[in-house]
Amino acid sequence: MLEARGLRHTYERRTVLSLERVTLAPGTRLALVGPNGSGKSTLLRLLAFLEAPEAGELTLRGLPVRSARERRAARHRVTLVEQRPYLFRGTVLANVAYPLRLRGTPRAAAEAAARGALERLQLGVLTGRQARSLSEGEVQRVAVARALAAQPDVLLLDEAVSAADRAAQHALFAAVAEEQGRRPLAVAFASHLLEEAYRWSNDLLALHQGVSVPVTPENLFRVELPGGGGMQPVAIGGITLDVVCDRSGPATLAIPPEEIVLSREPLHSSARNTLPGRVVRIAEQGAAVRVTLDTGVELVALVTRRSVEEMGIALGTRLFASFKTVAIRIF
Amino acid sequence: MPVLNAEVLGITALSLRIAVTATVAACAIGVPLGFWLGGTRFQGRRGVLVVLNTALAFPTVVIGLLLYLLLSRHGPLGGLGLLFTWRAIVVAEVILAAPIAAALTAAAVQSVDPRVRRTALTLGAGPLATAWAVAREARFALAAGVVVAFGRVFSEVGAAMIVGGNIRGETRTLTTAVALATSQGEFSLAIGLGLVLLALALTVNVLIQLLQGRDDA
Known part of the structure; x- marks a missing residue:
């Protein structure tokens, strides 16, 4: 579904990412593991088409994505939840309905779908709350609900559940897996918690200083x-x-x-x-x-x-x- | 003391018409410019911002003088016949207020959390929808820019005097009327007009405050 080949990216002349190949097929739950600064977030921003890689090619559904226009179109199909996600002013419901409104869904239908997305993540009680009044963990979960409401082909999570408690993390990953059962969806998530990564992923990419390193699940x-x-x-x-x-x-x-x-x-x-x-x-x-x-x-x-x-x-x-x-x- | 007579009401109405027209026009130019300056990185951007910030402190009489020379019968734009009309005052006020709207908009956009833009983009927003999302998050600062622009326009006297000519019934605004009344020693009239000016400025600010306070917890 989403594939990257020969990806290279530098910040201030320092190579922060150099990967031969990353593939996200429907049903994939790819865990990105590695210490801070290992390139996880950079990779996710590139995969989310928020930045253009300096070298390498990204293809979405078999079509290359090169120009700014193609990246813009691709962002309709791929969405990223940042580590500290931003909720817009207004209610939780308005936030979750936002991606659907952007896609031209009428308000009533968008809000109904948003309610559904919130329910599936067991966030129904937050529906009418002001986004500004939520805790950090709640913000992360609402942001995941908002990303899922966009009905993406590829969902990218950058430490997206780090502030949620254990039960909430469980609910969140379970909802993501359930969504994958319903429709073709590829997921990649960055995590510094190895345990979380092993538990929820069916594929693993370990990064160290921007390059892929073999992972050793032993010991x-x-x-x-x-x-x-x-x-x-x-x-x-x-x-x-x-x-x-x-x-x-x-x-x-x-x-x-x-x-x-x-x-x-x-x-x-x-x-x-x-x-x-x-x-x-x-x-x-x-x-x-x-x-x-x-x-x-x-x-x-x-x-x-x-x-x-x-x-x-x-x-x-x-x-x-x-x-x-x-x-x-x-x- | 018959302050609120027909003449004062006429002056007030003209002042408001000029101020509102000029503020709207200044914002129509300045706000998009500010968005562009605040949201785009390009060569020479800092230079443009310095020029803009200098324009904030531009002496109004200098603008009035320049515009007078442009619009006067033998000036390059003399053919428009704008000099000594209320429209000339509007033009002067727009020149004075547009940089304010632009500079404050640029500052407002720059102060918005960079995540707003990324979030809108990753959720599928195009350039316009992204700008709108930024504007929504910055609306307090943007509204402040509009208020300041209105304040500049409404209280401005130097340029209005020069290009408008303070003609009774045509280009006499509250500020120029206060200046005239004062110079003629009619202090009670001057004070009365001044109070009207203050009351209107207060009202406009209160209205905008109410507008901002709405729908925000």
Whole structure:
């Protein structure tokens, strides 16, 4: 439905995006993950035809979109909800009816459709409220309802539910999925919450400094941070890790596979976490090898083929997995 | 003290006619110009804004003089026969008020949250609908621009005196009448006319305030 090839974009001579190919087919729920400044928002603005890429081609329904006029027409079919969406002065209903009014729908029909869109997102109680009186989370959800009311082919969400609570996020994504069941709709959403991304997407694009990077869904753990600041001991399955974090409460830990060092003997090094385990899986990944170690929880380490050969790593081999506390990412 | 006699009413009516006509014309020119200046990036935009802001402080008598020279019988536009008519005053006031409308509109548009434009665009608005969305969000600041433009026009005396000639029954406005009455020592008439001027200015502002306050929580 929407496809981008050879996309390049720079701001002030700095390349902020360089992607070979992004495809959004009907039914797609593409999660864009990556740290702040990784290019997620830039990509979404380009896909929304709000800016023209410096290089590359965007096609919508198989037709290239190049000129300003073509972008304007394309914006009728693609809509973006920003991270901090803007609601116009007036009521929630008027806001949600706005895209339909723009498309020439008579007021009564537009408002009826807007009410429907609000109901589907369980926002019916907000219908008559003034937009200015809403909380940040409510604004985000109303903005999604407004975007859906536009009946787009492609819906782009830039951290669009970050301020909503858990139940609201659930309602929102469920409504989006339901909409996809009803008609052809492609969705892309940026998120810094890996868990959210994994849960709601059926496709994933990880960005780092504007380029696509392979995503590693391994070594993600839901944990409960005890709090207390500085170094915290965190229980995962049967093991305990040291984590540096000021937060407390539920969080997602990620241990990047390339940060894990495997050794035959326990390491005496600055790596505070050393766990004994048994190799349960070995798989090739290009020139590297993924070694899965059962340490009480399964940890995947990415090592070179040569290391595997030199260390004689095989299924059942007993090894130690070591990684620095600061290598653990917390989401 | 018979202040509200037929002559005063006539002067008042003429003043309002000139002020309203000039404000409407000035806004018709200045508001679109301000939208363009406030919403578009182009080479030399800052220069245009500097010129515009200078025009805000333009001495009214200088405009009056220039226009007098243009419109006088031997001037380039003398053939129009506008000099010493109320229309000449309107032209002068438009020249004075259009930059105000343009500068304040540009400022109003620039102060609008940049998300307004993006939001309208991504929801499918064309250029006109996008400008309208921006105008709706900026309507308080835009209305302020109209009020200031009206204020300039309504209270202006120098240019009106020069190009209108303060002709009784034809181009005598409230301000020029106050100036004349004062110079002739008719202070009670001058004060009376001044009060009418103040009352009208107040009324217009109150009306616009009410208009703004409507439909906004």
